[in-house]
Amino acid sequence: MIVLKITFCDSLNNVSFWGIKPKACDSWLWRSLLKLRELAEKFIKCNIGNGAAAWFWFDNWTPLGPLIKFMGEGGPRALSIPIEAKISSVYDLQEWKLQPPRSDKALALHVHLSTLTPPNTLDRDDCYAWEIGGKNCGGYNAGRTWEVLRPRSTIKSWASTIWFKGSTPRHAFNMWIVNLDRLPTKCRLASWGMQVSTHCCLCSSSSETRAHLFIDCTYTKVIWSFIFSKLQITNLRLSSWNELMKWAASRSTSCPQTLRLLIVHALVYTVWRQRNNLIHNQITIPPATIYKDIDRQIRNSITARSHMKKFRNLMPLWLR
Numbered sequence: 001m002i003v004l005k006i007t008f009c010d011s012l013n014n015v016s017f018w019g020i021k022p023k024a025c026d027s028w029l030w031r032s033l034l035k036l037r038e039l040a041e042k043f044i045k046c047n048i049g050n051g052a053a054a055w056f057w058f059d060n061w062t063p064l065g066p067l068i069k070f071m072g073e074g075g076p077r078a079l080s081i082p083i084e085a086k087i088s089s090v091y092d093l094q095e096w097k098l099q100p101p102r103s104d105k106a107l108a109l110h111v112h113l114s115t116l117t118p119p120n121t122l123d124r125d126d127c128y129a130w131e132i133g134g135k136n137c138g139g140y141n142a143g144r145t146w147e148v149l150r151p152r153s154t155i156k157s158w159a160s161t162i163w164f165k166g167s168t169p170r171h172a173f174n175m176w177i178v179n180l181d182r183l184p185t186k187c188r189l190a191s192w193g194m195q196v197s198t199h200c201c202l203c204s205s206s207s208e209t210r211a212h213l214f215i216d217c218t219y220t221k222v223i224w225s226f227i228f229s230k231l232q233i234t235n236l237r238l239s240s241w242n243e244l245m246k247w248a249a250s251r252s253t254s255c256p257q258t259l260r261l262l263i264v265h266a267l268v269y270t271v272w273r274q275r276n277n278l279i280h281n282q283i284t285i286p287p288a289t290i291y292k293d294i295d296r297q298i299r300n301s302i303t304a305r306s307h308m309k310k311f312r313n314l315m316p317l318w319l320r
């Protein structure tokens with residue numbers, strides 16, 4: 001869209017898109033486009049041909065960046081080159097037409113231009129490229145551009161237990177929400193002022209919090225007992241969400257980390273789904289059936305990813 005607007009603007013006003021000052025009477029869309037220039041300019045590189053289309057001051061055609069930014073607003077006066085000059089107007093008879101340098105920046109520009117052969121009218125037209133990391137993308141590339149622009153935070157310590165390689169996407173997404181404690185449990189709904197009973201619908205004996213739903217609830221405990229029995233784990237008592245995550249992140253020969261993560265992800269997803277099923281559809285399913293569903297999901301995950309190193313030996317450990 002910006003490229004279209006550049007063409008549009010050039011043909012109408014013969015001014016550079018990059019030098020336009022926003023006006024109060026401009027449309028919201030146009031002002032929004034002008035605001036995006038700061039983001040876009042770092043990606044657009046001008047490759048000089050005959051210099052007839054490229055703007056001397058505004059286009060990014062030297063390693064110094066747009067010269068109006070490098071030299072500042074006083075640049076055109078210092079070099080006696082008009083703000084609306086095209087590059088083709090700044091050379092003559094194979095020579096650059098520049099005033100003697102009077103500042104370090106002007107000297108740096110002189111030094112750089114002295115390494116370039118001035119454009120020739122017989123050369124090809126100037127062209128523009130979308131570059132990321134110095135490489136031409138062959139046109140605008142939304143994915144790679146977003147990777148450069150998107151805000152980044154430090155990697156969280158729990159990230160590898162949520163977004164591990166081979167995870168089931170819907171399980172991992174649900175786990176991410178749960179780990180941030182963003183599930184709309186009844187206690188959270190009540191804390192927002194909603195008039196709801198906070199009792200857990202699976203056991204009807206405690207308040208529905210994250211720790212209760214996935215650890216303390218008698219319904220969930222039955223499922224955990226099936227799982228621990230299958231893994232031949234005894235004397236393990238989980239009492240908080242952090243403890244559960246700690247167990248999921250640890251490893252042992254008989255229960256590798258990938259298997260633990262598959263189990264926790266599948267259990268959290270399936271118990272939450274059953275909780276919603278009970279509330280919205282009044283469908284009661286015994287914990288033994290939920291366990292079988294979790295078992296099936298884990299087997300399917302391991303089978304589907306058997307080509308991956310970390311999944312190769314999991315099936316015998318899960319089926320024992």
Ligand SMILES: [Zn+2]
Pocket residue numbers: 200201202203204205206212213216217218219
């Ligand atoms: Zn409960």
